[in-house]
Amino acid sequence: MISMIWAMDENWLIGKDNLLPWHYPTDLAYFKNHTKNQAVLMGDMTYQSLKTYYVTKPLPFKKVYVANIEDKEYTDGYHVKDLFEFLKSTEEDIMIIGGKTIYQLALPYANRLYITYVLKTHEGNVYFPKFDLADFKLIDKTIEDGLIFAVYERKS
Numbered sequence: 001m002i003s004m005i006w007a008m009d010e011n012w013l014i015g016k017d018n019l020l021p022w023h024y025p026t027d028l029a030y031f032k033n034h035t036k037n038q039a040v041l042m043g044d045m046t047y048q049s050l051k052t053y054y055v056t057k058p059l060p061f062k063k064v065y066v067a068n069i070e071d072k073e074y075t076d077g078y079h080v081k082d083l084f085e086f087l088k089s090t091e092e093d094i095m096i097i098g099g100k101t102i103y104q105l106a107l108p109y110a111n112r113l114y115i116t117y118v119l120k121t122h123e124g125n126v127y128f129p130k131f132d133l134a135d136f137k138l139i140d141k142t143i144e145d146g147l148i149f150a151v152y153e154r155k156s
């Protein structure tokens with residue numbers, strides 16, 4: 001199954017330069033809980049961003065795939081050069097963790113979405129690409145610390 005996880009504010013903001021625009025410990029805990037035992041896929045920009053947080057510590061995932069059109073070697077992850085081929089052929093459960101470009105390209109392949117709604121507006125310059133949530137049905141929703149944690153599954 002292909003899943004995606006992200007947090008966005010009321011304007012669908014997800015990033016500020018190459019960082020998160022906010023610091024919500026409850027969301028970080030939720031993210032960690034849903035990704036720690038997962039094979040994750042991310043774009044090179046998000047990988048570089050995460051590496052600024054995990055300078056000396058290993059990335060906290062079971063397996064790491066990094067999408068990049070350019071040839072590149074990752075000491076702690078597998079390079080995915082052809083994103084679409086990967087998404088079409090993988091038999092693993094994959095959690096897609098960003099960023100904007102990879103969310104946009106991978107959305108048609110995603111069966112499950114974990115969206116954290118930040119009930120505020122923040123400053124930043126990277127937005128989640130608009131899409132129609134009507135293609136998905138809500139299967140779970142919890143509210144904690146001013147955040148809505150919603151889970152959707154693609155309608156069959």
Ligand SMILES: NC(=O)c1ccc[n+]([C@@H]2O[C@H](COP(=O)([O-])OP(=O)(O)OC[C@H]3O[C@@H](n4cnc5c(N)ncnc54)[C@H](OP(=O)(O)O)[C@@H]3O)[C@@H](O)[C@H]2O)c1
Pocket residue numbers: 005006007008013014015016017018019020021042043044045046047049067068069070080081082083084097098099100101102103105126
């Ligand atoms: N709020 C959240 O939950 C959340 C989560 C994650 C990230 N973010 C934010 O998202 C932002 C980063 O997003 P981004 O769009 O700049 O970068 P990104 O999606 O992390 O990475 C884009 C990478 O994907 C590569 N790529 C593009 N098309 C491809 C294809 N068909 N096959 C393989 N690789 C492909 C690009 O290669 P080329 O460079 O060669 O084109 C580029 O290296 C940051 O601000 C970050 O903080 C937010």
